[in-house]
Amino acid sequence: MNGFIATVGLRIPGTSPWMAAMLAVGMVASLAFPALAQDGTGAVPANAVARNYDGGWDCTPGYRVAGAECVAIELPQNAYPNGRSYGPGWGCLRGYEEVGDTSCGQIPVPENAFLRASGYDWQCNRGYRQDRKVCVPIVLPEHAYLTDDRSGSGWVCDRGFTVSSGACVPIAVPENGYLTNADYGDEWACERGFFANEGRCDPVALPKNAFLDQDVYGPGWRCERGFEPVGNACVAIDLPANAHLDRSGNSWRCDRSFQLSGGGCVLGR
Numbered sequence: 568m569n570g571f572i573a574t575v576g577l578r579i580p581g582t583s584p585w586m587a588a589m590l591a592v593g594m595v596a597s598l599a600f601p602a603l604a605q606d607g608t609g610a611v612p613a614n615a616v617a618r619n620y621d622g623g624w625d626c627t628p629g630y631r632v633a634g635a636e637c638v639a640i641e642l643p644q645n646a647y648p649n650g651r652s653y654g655p656g657w658g659c660l661r662g663y664e665e666v667g668d669t670s671c672g673q674i675p676v677p678e679n680a681f682l683r684a685s686g687y688d689w690q691c692n693r694g695y696r697q698d699r700k701v702c703v704p705i706v707l708p709e710h711a712y713l714t715d716d717r718s719g720s721g722w723v724c725d726r727g728f729t730v731s732s733g734a735c736v737p738i739a740v741p742e743n744g745y746l747t748n749a750d751y752g753d754e755w756a757c758e759r760g761f762f763a764n765e766g767r768c769d770p771v772a773l774p775k776n777a778f779l780d781q782d783v784y785g786p787g788w789r790c791e792r793g794f795e796p797v798g799n800a801c802v803a804i805d806l807p808a809n810a811h812l813d814r815s816g817n818s819w820r821c822d823r824s825f826q827l828s829g830g831g832c833v834l835g836r
Contacts, residue, residue: 607624609635611624612624612635612636612637613637614630614637615627615637628649630648631652632652640657643657643671644670644671645659645660645671645673646660646663647659647660655668662682662686674687674688674689676689677689677700678701678702679691679692679695679702679704680695693713693715705720705722708722708733709735710725710728711728711735712725726746729754738755740754740755741755741757741767741768742767742768743758743761744758744761744768759779760787761787762787771788772799774788774799775800777790786799791816792817793812793816796817804817807831809821809832809833810822810832
């Protein structure tokens with residue numbers, strides 16, 4: 568062992584023969600196998616740029632790290648280098664899509680269609696709708712117009728018409744009624760002072776001490792404050808002592824600290 572140490576010229580005072588031997592082996596290995604730069608470290612190779620934040624380097628777009636070098640990426644036709652360190656390192660140009668992770672194939676755009684702004688899909692022209700991989704003309708009925716809604720028929724009826732069996736037929740609005748323009752629900756409603764009754768708009772019979780109310784679930788009127796509905800009339804409320812009208816003004820409740828008893832308000836116990 569001491570002879571081996573002597574051959575490499577090591578003289579380290581205070582070390583054991585075994586330790587000296589290990590140091591000698593390390594020195595010989597460092598001379599026989601020079602250190603290579605790891606990915607993104609060491610001297611900046613060709614086709615690379617130095618980083619600003621940690622002293623390393625990155626390959627320029629179109630190249631990728633291979634040990635201490637930057638080697639060119641083989642780009643398929645209609646592709647561009649995306650500068651990513653993962654994946655193939657390239658992406659397809661607008662209007663093209665990856666085919667089997669090895670090439671870029673042109674996106675087939677059917678007749679009467681155009682490539683979307685994203686460049687990854689297509690859309691039918693106005694007046695056409697998608698049917699699988701083609702664009703077919705939209706059959707527009709009379710009294711209808713085209714819309715941009717591609718999930719439905721592509722058209723809606725003009726105001727005053729409604730869809731029936733693929734056609735636009737007039738909405739029958741009764742006298743004293745008007746169109747609601749609602750996409751769902753009732754197509755017409757009655758004017759103020761009238762209520763719907765079997766397809767008609769009948770006048771509201773307004774009792775004394777009442778006013779018109781468009782609440783569709785009521786009779787079309789409400790009693791004035793201080794009156795309560797009794798049948799088709801508004802009767803004055805007989806307010807007992809220690810009571811007050813509630814928020815609606817058409818009923819009453821006992822004052823604080825009083826409770827209802829026998830139609831009146833008595834002091835609570």
